[in-house]
Amino acid sequence: MNLNQIHNVYFIGVGGIGMSALARYFKNIGKQVAGYDKTPTTLTNELIAEGITIHFDDDIQQIPKDYFVDNTLVIVTPAVPISHAEWNYFTERDYVIKKRAEVLGLITKDTFCFAVAGTHGKTTTSSILGHILYESGLDVTAFLGGIVENYHSNLIGTGKTISVVEADEFDRSFLHLHPDIACVTSMDADHLDIYGDKKAIEESFRAFADKVADKSKMFVPKGLDLDGLTIAINNDATFKAYNIRVQDSSYVFDVQTPSEVIKDIAFRLPGHHNLMNALMALAMAKTYGVETALICKALASFKGVQRRFSYQINTENKVYIDDYAHHPTEINAVHQAVRELYPGKKILAVFQPHLFSRTQDFADDFAQVLSQFDSIILLDIYPAREQPIEGVTSSWLLSKITNTSKQLIAKKDLIEVLVTSEAQVIVTIGAGDIGEMVLSIKKALL
Missing domain, CATH: 3.40.50.720 (NAD(P)-binding Rossmann-like Domain)
Known part of the structure; x- marks a missing residue:
């Protein structure tokens, strides 16, 4: 075609x-x-x-x-x-x-394609990479799964020679792509309604990785069971970030690459998971041949992605953060980041579970990570494409959470409850229509 x-x-x-x-x-x-x-x-x-x-x-x-x-x-x-x-x-x-994936396959066949795969981190990593390539003056179009704050869009650039795409594992969509440089950010169990078990999803990621014959153009976190150049924080790897400190609300860190040491890179997104995303994008851009100074400049100017640890209110008395996290590993990363930033403060998390099947498959893991917050509010499960599963409800999930400060409320009552909350930090989490409420919540809390 x-x-x-x-x-x-x-x-x-x-x-x-x-x-x-x-x-x-x-x-x-x-x-x-x-x-x-x-x-x-x-x-x-x-x-x-x-x-x-x-x-x-x-x-x-x-x-x-x-x-x-x-x-x-x-x-x-x-x-x-x-x-x-x-x-x-x-x-x-x-x-x-x-399908969307088939069309992306056609586009990537005719371009030099950077493909970013992984159960977590795809959107942020591909957004950072698209920003680096665009800011460096390259003829790029980046197709993204989130709205990048720098561009207020999920599309960066209008280039015809280079593409950046999220390689989505859902429905094995990423097997339609034609990657020249690729990465896998993570390989956790997810979409078990499609795959059945973790082994099947890992086999699918291996099939994707096999699309990149030259393993010097394939990037994986150290410890992930895939062939490729490794990246790590504070551990020996092909690309290693270390000497990490926080200055003026930004991470500042050094990177050891195969050819040089890059000093004092500034990057403002919180959380070690975002440092890994930035390091992955840096490694891919560096391997392609983008100048170090241009990479560092772009990393410093990257403002983040909407609904990815997105600050709505950030004052002395009240912090409100919104995040798209919908898998236990992602929620755990949000918790790590918010605890690192606000030690000693009371943190309230509002979570809207996404999909009955995912809630059923990971109920115990969800309960464990949600219990780490000081207070929990659950909303009803957002069904998306699914029909209900008997017995799989937010009430059932709530019963598994060990936190004593927990409640299930209707979405229509959420703002009223949040306005009366004494929590100093509020985080809304989920991939459903909770994102449509963010502006209303922000206005009510201000």
């Missing part, structure tokens, strides 16, 4: 974070773009403002007439049910229909 011959691109599920980046890309390169999504969000409002036509009813009559032609590409999200009328309309008439 030749993307150059496509005139119209129609998205079913255009408001998804990965889908919307592709919509922006096709709009940027001059295609006519429209789409459907289930509900209006901040992101769909932004896409409409950028000239993309979007409707919110599964209604064939609302599809713009220009799209009922042969040179229309239909891109569909895996979250769309098989009963979806628009999807069935295009399927029955033999339109070219692709």
Whole structure:
């Protein structure tokens, strides 16, 4: 399939974070773009403002007439049910229909591709890397799974020769990509509704890693059971960060590379997991040949990603942080960072579990990491693409949490409860629609 011959691109599920980046890309390169999504969000409002036509009813009559032609590409999200009328309309008439991952595969085939895989850290690592390459003047487009604060977008650049993509393990999507330089940030069990067990997900990551034949272009944290150049903090590795200290609310650290020692790198995102993300991006950019001074300058200016340890309020009396964490390992990383920054302060975490299957698979791990916070508020499970599983509820998860200060509340009551809370630090956590509440919570707490 030749993307150059496509005139119209129609998205079913255009408001998804990965889908919307592709919509922006096709709009940027001059295609006519429209789409459907289930509900209006901040992101769909932004896409409409950028000239993309979007409707919110599964209604064939609302599809713009220009799209009922042969040179229309239909891109569909895996979250769309098989009963979806628009999807069935295009399927029955033999339109070219692709998943997002397949389209990224086509784009990466024709570019020099940096691919960032891993169960955690993909979005932040690929955002840092995209920022480094763009700020260094390279002809790059980065497709991201989050809104980067520097650009207020999940798409960086309009380049045609280099691509940066998140290599998503969900549904084995990353096996469609054509990476030239790649990394795997982590390889924990997740998406067990797709894979069944941890062994199957690890085999999938190995299949992805095998796409990079030259292992000097493959990067892994030290200790991960994959071939490639290693990165580590305070441990011997191909790329090693050490002498880490905090100055003016930023990390400052040194890096030993195969060819030099880089001194006094400044990076403002908190948490050792973010230091690993920055080090991974540095290693990939350095290996590609980006100048050290340009890498350091870009790391210092990187402002972070929305919903990735994203400060909403940061005053002497009140701190409010929002984070997308939806896996026990990610929540543990948030806890580590917030404890390091605010020792001795009372920390309240609000968690909206994401998916019934994930809650069921990791209930004990969720309970253990959530119990580390001083107080816990649980919201009901956000179902996304799933139907309920009998017995798997937030009430069941709450019963496993050992923290004595814990409660389950309805989403509509959350702001009222937070306003009366005595916690000095509040963290909202989850990958569901809790993200749509952040602005309202911030306004109420100010």
